Amino acid sequence: MLLHVDGVHKRYGRRVALAGVSLTVAPGETVALMGPSGCGKSTLLRCINRLTRWDAGEIYFDSAPVGAMGPDEVRRLRRQIGFVFQHFHLIERLTVLDNVLLGLVLGGVPKEEALERARAALARVHLAGEERLYPAQLSGGQRQRVAIARALALEPRLMLLDEPTAALDPILVGEVLDVMEELARTRSTGMLVVTHEVRFAMRVADRVVLMDAGTVVDEGPPEEVFRRCRSRIAQSYARLLVS
Amino acid sequence: MSLLREPFWREYVFVVALTIILGAGCAAGTARALDAALGEAAHSLLGEAGQYDLIVHVRQDYREVAGRELQRLLVDLDPEVRVVPGVIVAGNANFLVELPDNLLKQDALEDVAARLEDVPGFNGYTWLLEPSLSVSGLQPALRDLVAREAASLPGVRAAVRGGSSVTVLLEHIEYREQVAAALRELVERRQVVEVRLPGGGASAPDQATTEATDEAAGSAVEAVRAALAPLAIAELTAEEPGPGSSLTALRGLLASLATRVRVQPLPETSLQIGDRLVLQGSAPSPPGPGEPPGPEHLIVEVVGRRGGEALGWIVQGDAGQGTVQTAFRLVNGAVGPPAGQAVLESPRWALAQGLTGDGPVGQELEQLAQIARETADRLGDLTALVAPEAAQEAIEQRAERLARALRAGDGASAVRETLLGVALSVLTRKLQEAGGAGAMDGAGAGGNATVAGGAPTGGRLALRFDVEKLEQLRQSLMSLADAVEALKDGAAGELLAGLVDVQQLVGNLRDDEITGLLRLVDGVAGGEGAEPRLVFLVDDRVTAADIEEAIRRAAGRDAVVVAARAGVVNPSARSLLIELLADVRRSIAGIVAVLVAGAALVLDHATVLAALRRLEVPPATANALGAGLGAVLLGGVWSLSGAELPFLGPAGALAAGAALGLVTALLADRLSPVRVEEIVAGQSLGLTNGQIMREIVVPAGRPGLLSLVNRWRREFR
Numbered sequence: 001m002l003l004h005v006d007g008v009h010k011r012y013g014r015r016v017a018l019a020g021v022s023l024t025v026a027p028g029e030t031v032a033l034m035g036p037s038g039c040g041k042s043t044l045l046r047c048i049n050r051l052t053r054w055d056a057g058e059i060y061f062d063s064a065p066v067g068a069m070g071p072d073e074v075r076r077l078r079r080q081i082g083f084v085f086q087h088f089h090l091i092e093r094l095t096v097l098d099n100v101l102l103g104l105v106l107g108g109v110p111k112e113e114a115l116e117r118a119r120a121a122l123a124r125v126h127l128a129g130e131e132r133l134y135p136a137q138l139s140g141g142q143r144q145r146v147a148i149a150r151a152l153a154l155e156p157r158l159m160l161l162d163e164p165t166a167a168l169d170p171i172l173v174g175e176v177l178d179v180m181e182e183l184a185r186t187r188s189t190g191m192l193v194v195t196h197e198v199r200f201a202m203r204v205a206d207r208v209v210l211m212d213a214g215t216v217v218d219e220g221p222p223e224e225v226f227r228r229c230r231s232r233i234a235q236s237y238a239r240l241l242v243s
Numbered sequence: 244m245s246l247l248r249e250p251f252w253r254e255y256v257f258v259v260a261l262t263i264i265l266g267a268g269c270a271a272g273t274a275r276a277l278d279a280a281l282g283e284a285a286h287s288l289l290g291e292a293g294q295y296d297l298i299v300h301v302r303q304d305y306r307e308v309a310g311r312e313l314q315r316l317l318v319d320l321d322p323e324v325r326v327v328p329g330v331i332v333a334g335n336a337n338f339l340v341e342l343p344d345n346l347l348k349q350d351a352l353e354d355v356a357a358r359l360e361d362v363p364g365f366n367g368y369t370w371l372l373e374p375s376l377s378v379s380g381l382q383p384a385l386r387d388l389v390a391r392e393a394a395s396l397p398g399v400r401a402a403v404r405g406g407s408s409v410t411v412l413l414e415h416i417e418y419r420e421q422v423a424a425a426l427r428e429l430v431e432r433r434q435v436v437e438v439r440l441p442g443g444g445a446s447a448p449d450q451a452t453t454e455a456t457d458e459a460a461g462s463a464v465e466a467v468r469a470a471l472a473p474l475a476i477a478e479l480t481a482e483e484p485g486p487g488s489s490l491t492a493l494r495g496l497l498a499s500l501a502t503r504v505r506v507q508p509l510p511e512t513s514l515q516i517g518d519r520l521v522l523q524g525s526a527p528s529p530p531g532p533g534e535p536p537g538p539e540h541l542i543v544e545v546v547g548r549r550g551g552e553a554l555g556w557i558v559q560g561d562a563g564q565g566t567v568q569t570a571f572r573l574v575n576g577a578v579g580p581p582a583g584q585a586v587l588e589s590p591r592w593a594l595a596q597g598l599t600g601d602g603p604v605g606q607e608l609e610q611l612a613q614i615a616r617e618t619a620d621r622l623g624d625l626t627a628l629v630a631p632e633a634a635q636e637a638i639e640q641r642a643e644r645l646a647r648a649l650r651a652g653d654g655a656s657a658v659r660e661t662l663l664g665v666a667l668s669v670l671t672r673k674l675q676e677a678g679g680a681g682a683m684d685g686a687g688a689g690g691n692a693t694v695a696g697g698a699p700t701g702g703r704l705a706l707r708f709d710v711e712k713l714e715q716l717r718q719s720l721m722s723l724a725d726a727v728e729a730l731k732d733g734a735a736g737e738l739l740a741g742l743v744d745v746q747q748l749v750g751n752l753r754d755d756e757i758t759g760l761l762r763l764v765d766g767v768a769g770g771e772g773a774e775p776r777l778v779f780l781v782d783d784r785v786t787a788a789d790i791e792e793a794i795r796r797a798a799g800r801d802a803v804v805v806a807a808r809a810g811v812v813n814p815s816a817r818s819l820l821i822e823l824l825a826d827v828r829r830s831i832a833g834i835v836a837v838l839v840a841g842a843a844l845v846l847d848h849a850t851v852l853a854a855l856r857r858l859e860v861p862p863a864t865a866n867a868l869g870a871g872l873g874a875v876l877l878g879g880v881w882s883l884s885g886a887e888l889p890f891l892g893p894a895g896a897l898a899a900g901a902a903l904g905l906v907t908a909l910l911a912d913r914l915s916p917v918r919v920e921e922i923v924a925g926q927s928l929g930l931t932n933g934q935i936m937r938e939i940v941v942p943a944g945r946p947g948l949l950s951l952v953n954r955w956r957r958e959f960r
């Protein structure tokens with residue numbers, strides 16, 4: 001198993017964000033993580049690459065316990081896990097190319113190779129011609145694709161995408177979803193995608209995990225989850241699917 | 244310290260060190276540049292060292308005329324004197340004076356200083372004599388002593404007195420340390436001790452009474468002298484009259500003019516000091532027992548006793564011609580039983596009648612003429628004092644100023660004081676007239692300085708002064724002076740007329756006015772004449788307590804003892820200025836050090852401190868780091884640049900730096916906002932904190948030394 005989250009608890013003061021979440025992602029597998037706002041999806045993603053620490057339970061990446069990692073190991077972990085944020089988090093002062101190069105060069109990849117890999121990553125998100133531009137000169141969809149390329153360039157074994165289309169104009173959502181779908185089809189990396197796009201989940205995800213109030217309430221292949229509608233959450237997503 | 248493994252943090256430490264070195268250079272450089280500019284200004288102010296000997300300050304508006312007059316006065320003294328106009332500073336025009344070598348002697352230099360007084364708009368002078376030292380803060384008598392002692396030191400060319408200091412001109416600069424040490428020995432090893440004997444004697448208008456009380460005070464004074472003889476190096480009072488001496492003379496004069504009242508008490512009757520008596524005076528009828536005294540009755544206050552007689556002064560009314568009258572007690576404001584026979588002797592009456600005895604006739608005529616002129620001059624000043632605009636001042640203030648104006652005439656003779664006394668009395672009369680009838684009572688009540696005011700009860704005091712009458716007095720004084728001069732040509736008749744003129748004014752004084760004046764004089768002189776005051780020079784090992792104890796044992800009474808260091812030895816004016824400039828330089832360096840540390844904190848370190856919070860460094864650690872940084876930065880720049888501020892030592896600088904740093908840490912987010920998302924992005928890419936700092940945080944922060952140094956090691960420019 002590539003990723004194994006095992007009964008993770010997390011509270012912020014008295015507020016419980018995660019109440020014993022467990023899930024798995026296999027190598028090359030695409031999992032859609034869905035659930036109402038505030039149910040703990042982002043918190044879970046941040047725990048997985050140790051941007052946040054948790055209170056109980058354990059997360060295993062490639063069978064290694066993430067909670068026990070020292071600073072160097074955490075950095076190595078992070079280089080194997082690409083993170084795509086809802087709000088892109090690009091470095092404003094750097095060009096598109098430099099944003100993609102940043103993790104490679106500072107991670108010790110030789111200049112030539114880094115450039116090749118960065119350009120390849122940009123090509124995969126259809127931004128080959130825009131490498132000299134700055135983030136401020138790009139549309140939201142383009143920015144998110146740069147962010148995806150930046151994560152992808154590190155050739156991660158797992159991608160964590162936290163509502164990558166939620167901050168976009170509806171007409172720009174498609175281009176990002178297309179890129180993600182192409183990525184999923186290659187099966188080169190495991191993907192854990194937080195999304196509210198039910199059709200995308202139906203079409204692309206190998207499995208759907210439904211969360212509510214800090215726990216997993218339902219899980220399985222998308223058609224199955226949305227057909228049997230075991231949970232209230234599944235019902236509301238299924239209704240979206242019909243409309 | 245594992246942090247230092249990362250290149251960024253090593254660079255960071257380097258930047259802090261670089262900031263300190265550059266900052267110190269900047270602070271010291273600014274200070275030095277300013278120092279050079281100030282030195283230039285000082286040079287234009289004082290000339291080359293040793294070039295000029297004296298700087299004369301003159302009010303700016305008198306510049307032209309003062310320059311001419313100064314030139315005339317000094318060239319007159321020696322044609323080789325050179326006067327050069329200098330810069331104007333703070334309303335003062337300055338003239339630089341170069342004196343020929345033969346004038347560089349004590350008496351010649353003192354003569355030069357004395358002549359300066361005649362320069363119009365004169366506002367003081369400063370010796371620039373080089374090489375020199377000065378001793379300042381000297382009591383007048385001690386000043387003369389120090390001047391004598393200093394003059395006899397080896398290597399001293401002249402010891403010039405001026406004000407409360409002595410400027411010591413050296414033969415050669417190499418004597419400086421040696422003479423300074425000797426002078427310090429002279430003044431700093433000694434102290435001036437002032438001994439006051441409170442309640443030494445009551446003030447009295449009557450010469451005889453004064454003598455009687457003075458006798459008691461005198462014996463106490465002698466006892467103090469005897470007691471302090473083994474402790475004191477010298478007594479200073481005896482050598483030179485203090486500044487209040489002209490007031491003493493004035494007081495003596497007034498006392499000599501006052502009507503003398505001697506009361507022979509009835510058998511079985513005893514009169515105590517402070518008792519009040521009512522006399523008929525010039526009233527048509529004697530005081531009626533049981534009734535309040537009338538306005539023309541005399542009220543006498545008993546102020547002393549001699550033999551069986553009581554001595555008093557008149558606090559209400561005027562005795563006019565001397566007589567013998569019955570004295571009644573004044574009981575609760577009403578006339579009481581008879582207390583005795585009062586003998587009234589009016590010296591003024593006698594004076595005005597025949598110019599006999601103690602009047603100015605006995606004085607040398609030359610002197611009289613001169614003094615009459617001077618007094619007429621001073622009266623001009625007094626006229627200004629009572630001009631309509633001065634009428635707005637409170638009476639006490641006016642009396643103060645008046646007394647001060649009078650006191651300014653130092654070392655004057657009794658004759659001068661006579662005439663001043665006349666002027667004062669006329670003024671007081673004016674004050675009283677303006678103050679209304681109530682002033683009469685006030686004149687007797689309780690010897691305070693406001694006696695002339697007898698402040699009118701209620702309502703605003705609308706004082707109008709008869710400037711004309713003062714002018715009259717001035718005129719008659721002038722003509723008196725003319726007359727005295729004319730006497731040389733044999734015109735005796737005019738002199739007599741002039742004297743009569745003045746004596747009439749003297750004769751016009753009222754007794755209660757004189758009493759009021761006496762009390763006024765006592766009041767402004769701080770009870771002088773009433774309170775014996777002795778000044779001794781003692782070794783500085785003797786404490787005020789030792790002296791108090793010695794007096795208590797010898798004289799059996801308590802004395803007020805005030806001890807102060809005899810004086811202070813200073814370098815020359817030029818050296819003082821140079822020291823002052825050094826102070827300025829250190830202060831400027833201090834200010835620049837604070838600015839540098841502040842700028843570094845805000846420009847470089849606020850960014851880092853703000854980012855540290857985002858990198859999960861606990862707030863307490865970030866605050867401590869900020870405080871440490873501030874202390875290191877300010878402390879480092881401070882000590883390297885030789886900075887100094889009057890209120891901040893090196894420890895203070897460390898503390899101030901720490902405080903600045905702490906504030907920076909607390910406000911870091913607002914001083915230099917960091918983009919949190921970019922930091923998180925960096926973290927998610929597996930960058931180290933140092934890499935995040937160098938590539939993401941610092942470039943986005945404020946431009947400072949850190950971002951400059953950071954630039955060359957940065958991968959992404």
Ligand SMILES: Nc1ncnc2c1ncn2[C@@H]1O[C@H](COP(=O)(O)OP(=O)(O)O)[C@@H](O)[C@H]1O
Nearest residue numbers: 012015016017036037038039040041042043044
């Ligand atoms: N840094 C934080 N401090 C305090 N509470 C937080 C923080 N981050 C998230 N939470 C809380 O934890 C819960 C889960 O949040 P989140 O993981 O962002 O939910 P989701 O991504 O599913 O919308 C929410 O109630 C949220 O308010």
Ligand SMILES: [Mg+2]
Nearest residue numbers: 041042043162
């Ligand atoms: Mg979220």
